[in-house]
Amino acid sequence: xxxxxxxxxxxxxxxxxxxxxxxxxxxxxxxxxxxxxxxxxxxxxxxxxxxxxxxxxxxxxxxxxxxxxxxxxxxxxxxxxxxxxxxxxxxxxxxxxxxxxxxxxxxxxxxxxxxxxxxxxxxxxxxxxxxxxxxxxxxxxxxxxxxxxxxxxxxxxxxxxxxxxxxxxxxxxxxxxxxxxxxxxxxx
Amino acid sequence: xxxxxxxxxxxxxxxxxxxxxxxxxxxxxxxxxxxxxxxxxxxxxxxxxxxxxxxxxxxxxxxxxxxxxxxxxxxxxxxxxxxxxxxxxxxxxxxxxxxxxxxxxxxxxxxxxxxxxxxxxxxxxxxxxxxxxxxxxxxxxxxxxxxxxxxxxxxx
Numbered sequence: 001x002x003x004x005x006x007x008x009x010x011x012x013x014x015x016x017x018x019x020x021x022x023x024x025x026x027x028x029x030x031x032x033x034x035x036x037x038x039x040x041x042x043x044x045x046x047x048x049x050x051x052x053x054x055x056x057x058x059x060x061x062x063x064x065x066x067x068x069x070x071x072x073x074x075x076x077x078x079x080x081x082x083x084x085x086x087x088x089x090x091x092x093x094x095x096x097x098x099x100x101x102x103x104x105x106x107x108x109x110x111x112x113x114x115x116x117x118x119x120x121x122x123x124x125x126x127x128x129x130x131x132x133x134x135x136x137x138x139x140x141x142x143x144x145x146x147x148x149x150x151x152x153x154x155x156x157x158x159x160x161x162x163x164x165x166x167x168x169x170x171x172x173x174x175x176x177x178x179x180x181x182x183x184x185x186x187x188x
Numbered sequence: 189x190x191x192x193x194x195x196x197x198x199x200x201x202x203x204x205x206x207x208x209x210x211x212x213x214x215x216x217x218x219x220x221x222x223x224x225x226x227x228x229x230x231x232x233x234x235x236x237x238x239x240x241x242x243x244x245x246x247x248x249x250x251x252x253x254x255x256x257x258x259x260x261x262x263x264x265x266x267x268x269x270x271x272x273x274x275x276x277x278x279x280x281x282x283x284x285x286x287x288x289x290x291x292x293x294x295x296x297x298x299x300x301x302x303x304x305x306x307x308x309x310x311x312x313x314x315x316x317x318x319x320x321x322x323x324x325x326x327x328x329x330x331x332x333x334x335x336x337x338x339x340x341x342x343x344x
Binding site: 011014015016017018019024027028030031032034038041044045080083086087090091093 | 193196200202203204205210213214217218220221224227228231270273274276277280281290
């Protein structure tokens with residue numbers, strides 16, 4: 001997909017003039033790909049908890065009911081990452097990801113590495129085979145890379161950084177009737 | 189993209205969209221191909237519309253160049269073109285707030301400060317009346333609400 005270019009930027013660039021034919025074609029392509037985006041968004045919503053649990057398991061947490069504060073922080077930040085990527089994907093607008101911040105007072109130190117693990121899980125390293133189709137993975141990939149770049153740029157260098165935070169407050173999420181838990185409800 | 193997109197992005201950080209929000213988004217996106225098609229027609233026929241409007245407007249203001257200089261009609265057409273293009277973008281985005289925020293609040297101030305509202309009043313009626321002569325009914329109805337908004341804010 002070549003839509004990894006924010007719509008607000010396109011429109012701002014053309015202020016007072018018409019959108020270019022290329023931009024209009026891109027807009028139509030976005031519209032035609034919307035159902036695919038929506039399907040993928042709903043996969044995120046359905047699989048979020050399983051994917052995060054898989055990452056926590058890979059990091060040695062066998063009992064997700066008994067997580068340390070730092071592990072809970074990681075779980076919440078991974079959930080926020082998934083939700084941010086999902087929303088940007090749905091909107092066809094990566095600009096929010098380019099300026100992504102976890103919204104918490106502190107970034108979990110190992111988040112970039114955990115995102116790599118999460119990406120591997122999403123791509124289908126589970127025993128039951130891939131959850132995403134090749135097309136879905138191609139659609140998602142540029143958004144994920146944008147998030148990873150933003151996240152890496154915010155992460156402090158490991159050598160000069162303090163240890164991972166033990167307890168951090170995360171902004172409370174809006175309540176949702178969806179099956180997905182709010183960030184505050186996750187792993188508590 | 190549109191204000192609806194911006195609102196969703198701003199208000200839903202940290203959670204998944206509710207079904208009603210997804211439906212609103214889906215409804216808008218479903219209409220994009222039609223909006224793009226109409227946008228392209230509105231763009232292609234801008235000159236035809238403005239030719240007709242200016243031709244009918246000039247006799248109403250025979251002293252315009254004497255009062256505002258030799259470039260007065262050129263500037264009039266430029267301003268109408270600007271209003272038209274912002275209306276077209278607002279139609280594409282299905283977003284009246286875009287038109288208000290990006291153009292009308294500013295242009296309203298300009299017209300007031302130069303005391304041009306009364307002079308400009310007929311031209312927006314001419315634009316609205318000319319739609320049916322240049323565009324199909326469907327095309328006219330898609331752009332009409334934005335032109336009416338412009339007329340209301342700028343000269344009513």
